[in-house]
Amino acid sequence: MKGLIVSPSPHRSSFLSTKFIMLQVIIALVPNIVACTIIFGLRALLVLAVCVVSCVVFEALCRKIMKRDQTVSDLSAVVTGILLGMNLPVTIPLFVAVIGSFIAIVIVKQLFGGIGQNFANPAITARIVLMFSFTSYMSTWAVPFFYKTAADTATGATSSDVVTGATPLAAKWAEYTSNGAAYKMAPYQLKDLFLGTTGGCLGETCALAIIIGGVYLIATRVISASTPVAFIGSLALLTFIYTGSGVETVYQIFAGGLMIGAFFMATDYATTPVTTKGKIIFGIGCGIITFVIRQFGNYPEGVSFSILLMNLLTPYIDRITKTSPLGAKPLVKEAK
Amino acid sequence: MNKLKGIHLSHDKDTENCASVDFPLPKSVIIPMSQSMGATCSPLVKADDTVTVGQKIGDAEAFMSAPIHSSVSGKVTAVSDYLLANGSVCKAVEIETDGLQTVCPDVKPPIVEDKKSFIAAIRESGLCGLGGAGFPTHVKFSFDASKTPVDTLVINGAECEPHITSDYREFIENPDSVIEGVQIVQKYLNIPICKICIESNKPQAIAIMKEKVKDLKGIEIVALPSSYPQGAEKVIIYSATGRIVAEGELPSNQGVMVMNVSTVSFVSKYLKTGMPLISRRLTLDGNALKKNAGNYNVLVGTRVSELLAYCEADKPEKVLYGGPMMGICIYDTDQPVIKVNNAILALKDVKEPKTTACIRCGCCVSVCPMNLMPLMLEAAYKKKDVAELNKLKLMLCMNCGCCSYICPANRPLAEVNQLAKGLLMKKK
Numbered sequence: 208m209k210g211l212i213v214s215p216s217p218h219r220s221s222f223l224s225t226k227f228i229m230l231q232v233i234i235a236l237v238p239n240i241v242a243c244t245i246i247f248g249l250r251a252l253l254v255l256a257v258c259v260v261s262c263v264v265f266e267a268l269c270r271k272i273m274k275r276d277q278t279v280s281d282l283s284a285v286v287t288g289i290l291l292g293m294n295l296p297v298t299i300p301l302f303v304a305v306i307g308s309f310i311a312i313v314i315v316k317q318l319f320g321g322i323g324q325n326f327a328n329p330a331i332t333a334r335i336v337l338m339f340s341f342t343s344y345m346s347t348w349a350v351p352f353f354y355k356t357a358a359d360t361a362t363g364a365t366s367s368d369v370v371t372g373a374t375p376l377a378a379k380w381a382e383y384t385s386n387g388a389a390y391k392m393a394p395y396q397l398k399d400l401f402l403g404t405t406g407g408c409l410g411e412t413c414a415l416a417i418i419i420g421g422v423y424l425i426a427t428r429v430i431s432a433s434t435p436v437a438f439i440g441s442l443a444l445l446t447f448i449y450t451g452s453g454v455e456t457v458y459q460i461f462a463g464g465l466m467i468g469a470f471f472m473a474t475d476y477a478t479t480p481v482t483t484k485g486k487i488i489f490g491i492g493c494g495i496i497t498f499v500i501r502q503f504g505n506y507p508e509g510v511s512f513s514i515l516l517m518n519l520l521t522p523y524i525d526r527i528t529k530t531s532p533l534g535a536k537p538l539v540k541e542a543k
Numbered sequence: 544m545n546k547l548k549g550i551h552l553s554h555d556k557d558t559e560n561c562a563s564v565d566f567p568l569p570k571s572v573i574i575p576m577s578q579s580m581g582a583t584c585s586p587l588v589k590a591d592d593t594v595t596v597g598q599k600i601g602d603a604e605a606f607m608s609a610p611i612h613s614s615v616s617g618k619v620t621a622v623s624d625y626l627l628a629n630g631s632v633c634k635a636v637e638i639e640t641d642g643l644q645t646v647c648p649d650v651k652p653p654i655v656e657d658k659k660s661f662i663a664a665i666r667e668s669g670l671c672g673l674g675g676a677g678f679p680t681h682v683k684f685s686f687d688a689s690k691t692p693v694d695t696l697v698i699n700g701a702e703c704e705p706h707i708t709s710d711y712r713e714f715i716e717n718p719d720s721v722i723e724g725v726q727i728v729q730k731y732l733n734i735p736i737c738k739i740c741i742e743s744n745k746p747q748a749i750a751i752m753k754e755k756v757k758d759l760k761g762i763e764i765v766a767l768p769s770s771y772p773q774g775a776e777k778v779i780i781y782s783a784t785g786r787i788v789a790e791g792e793l794p795s796n797q798g799v800m801v802m803n804v805s806t807v808s809f810v811s812k813y814l815k816t817g818m819p820l821i822s823r824r825l826t827l828d829g830n831a832l833k834k835n836a837g838n839y840n841v842l843v844g845t846r847v848s849e850l851l852a853y854c855e856a857d858k859p860e861k862v863l864y865g866g867p868m869m870g871i872c873i874y875d876t877d878q879p880v881i882k883v884n885n886a887i888l889a890l891k892d893v894k895e896p897k898t899t900a901c902i903r904c905g906c907c908v909s910v911c912p913m914n915l916m917p918l919m920l921e922a923a924y925k926k927k928d929v930a931e932l933n934k935l936k937l938m939l940c941m942n943c944g945c946c947s948y949i950c951p952a953n954r955p956l957a958e959v960n961q962l963a964k965g966l967l968m969k970k971k
Contacts, residue, residue, distance in 0.1 A: 208848060208851075208859075208875070208876040208877075209874070209875050209876075211859070211860065211861060211862055211872065211873065211874060211875070211876070212860050212861045212872065212893055212895075213872040213873075213874050214861075214872060214895065215955065215957070215958040215961065216867075216868060216869050216870055216871070216942070216944050216947075216957065217867065217868045217869065217944030217947050217948050217957065218861065218863060218867045218868070218870060218872075218890070218893075219552070219705070219867045219868065219948055220896055220947065220948055220950070220953060221550075221948055221949050221950075221951075223906065223949060223950075223951040224896075224951050224952075224953070225899055225902055225951050225952055227951065228902070228904065228951055276899075278899070278900075281899065283902075320900075321900060322899075322900050322902055323900045323901045323902040323903055323952075324900070476902045476903045476904045476905070477902060477903050481903060481905040481908055481916070481918065482905070482908060482916075525919075529916060529919070529935070530908060530911075530914045530915070530916055531914065532790075532913050532914045532915050532935075532936040532939050533547070533777065533781070533787060533912070533913045533914050533939065534777070534787045534788055534789035534790050534792070534939070535789075535790055535936045535939060536789055536790045536791065538933060538934060
């Protein structure tokens with residue numbers, strides 16, 4: 208009998224696929240989606256939906272225009288969309304969300320060749336670009352449960368009259384800059400930081416939900432624990448050494464974008480090192496940069512900058528953290 | 544000692560309780576002149592010659608080669624060029640059987656007195672590694688004891704490939720023959736320690752062998768974790784002894800010699816009977832077989848089509864020599880069983896998953912038992928960067944296929960490594 212399939216070994220493959228991995232990330236983000244909807248109201252879902260839909264549409268159009276294989280079904284654009292939405296405040300005008308999706312998918316991801324080829328994290332880069340381009344939109348922070356109070360007192364107020372407040376880090380930073388080096392008690396309680404009932408971007412406030420998702424990803428081996436542990440650990444250590452205050456250290460861990468950054472952004476495959484050693488270096492680098500920006504910089508928050516800067520170093524980290532193969536002998540330099 | 548990396552596969556050892564059955568004598572056999580590593584043999588017979596069972600029909604001048612014997616008695620009908628499954632071409636002898644299975648008068652127990660006569664006898668037996676790689680056994684035995692003394696004999700009974708149970712059946716059916724073979728090798732090659740290594744998914748084999756060696760000195764049964772590729776030479780040496788065979792070294796450089804269990808068992812059978820390697824046990828399995836999946840003693844040269852017909856194979860799409868991880872596809876079911884085949888798998892409903900872009904997840908790195916970086920090797924091969932391929936130690940890749948297996952993007956990483964090895968060979 209002829210006409211058999213002839214192909215190189217192995218003749219089995221695992222159930223793993225890119226789509227499966229992306230699906231795990233989406234599942235891990237569900238607690239956070241629920242949390243931000245509870246904290247910021249249904250508009251949070253609207254912002255996320257706009258980001259997801261526009262990311263998917265931009266991805267599909269890009270692949271079509273570039274005459275490449277369609278990759279929408281791998282769900283990576285959905286993940287980018289959710290993560291971008293989580294990096295925006297609930298009050299963001301929807302056209303800004305669409306522009307953010309364009310930056311993330313078209314400029315950062317597809318122009319460099321699509322999934323796996325981009326050197327910078329699409330959602331982080333889009334957040335930074337929007338922060339500089341639409342600073343006021345990007346730094347208007349609704350207070351938690353504003354939609355409830357708005358409904359309760361909805362006698363004359365329109366729905367756009369949102370009660371705004373500061374993020375934990377912005378509050379801290381303002382206090383720091385006005386009072387010099389004197390630290391007072393944090394303006395938010397630690398319980399609020401942990402549960403996410405503070406001002407901030409959609410997906411960065413609720414540490415509890417992020418940790419649940421992160422633990423799920425580590426348990427399903429989609430991400431390794433090394434990056435988040437190195438990132439959060441190094442930031443905590445530096446903060447504790449510098450301030451000498453346990454409360455301040457815990458505050459720094461749970462405030463701002465550290466949690467979502469460490470679990471969901473600094474663990475992006477394409478833009479972070481491959482080996483465990485590399486991941487630890489990456490995480491520590493992020494921790495140091497975040498610490499420096501938060502303590503000495505002109506901005507209250509430094510997580511996105513730290514991840515972007517470390518993204519740029521990833522190829523170099525990869526170079527110096529190659530694995531050492533079993534029984535490998537050093538290369539003999541050939542005489543010229 | 545860290546465990547080497549690897550993967551966990553479903554074992555699918557459905558044929559483990561199938562006792563070996565002699566496969567019916569085929570009408571004709573086709574015996575290729577290249578069945579093991581080393582030089583291709585030249586045929587010693589021509590068309591119309593009459594041959595008998597065990598008669599030598601192919602041999603080579605080179606030391607690194609194992610002679611080939613007729614598995615049947617009958618008449619040679621043709622000696623012609625033949626395309627092997629591995630892509631090379633060699634002569635093959637086609638013999639029509641007379642059904643009598645007359646044994647060649649040359650077949651008598653060899654006289655073995657010392658290491659030299661032992662190695663000479665093993666060469667005449669045509670024995671090569673029966674686990675799959677097919678390294679001529681007498682070459683393995685010919686290590687220079689003054690330069691690289693071997694203190695440990697590792698018997699490879701890991702059988703880590705799914706489906707295959709032919710080595711397992713050797714433990715169950717011929718445990719004494721295995722022990723005798725070990726003792727013969729230990730005696731003539733002066734190897735004090737023997738470790739018989741069996742994966743923990745074969746508790747019955749471990750129990751039988753433990754019982755057999757309990758009063759013997761110098762033989763130890765080692766239960767290894769069931770992970771793939773536990774049976775790869777460098778992996779099993781590390782698992783059994785903790786020694787690392789470095790790049791470019793032979794196991795004997797580390798004082799170790801590895802032999803497959805069926806190979807060592809054959810040594811004792813051969814010294815008793817003098818019957819060279821003309822048949823072997825193989826596992827017939829796969830989802831395309833309707834019945835009779837099991838273990839068979841098959842004459843070398845039997846066409847795969849006869850085996851498949853016996854099992855009523857239902858339109859197989861892929862037929863493999865060996866297991867699903869490292870097996871070689873055959874292009875035509877008229878191809879014969881050769882010495883190194885430990886299984887024939889007939890598969891249907893074959894899915895060839897679509898390859899997508901690398902997402903740099905690092906799964907390939909996290910499973911490579913040699914601790915290589917397949918994703919970087921692939922990138923280097925794409926650029927034809929020979930220096931980078933060397934730096935990444937491409938030649939250490941043993942083509943176990945873990946990287947291709949695990950890859951979520953279904954990239955053919957193991958295949959790329961093989962192509963890259965070809966590139967390096969060409970540049971040398």
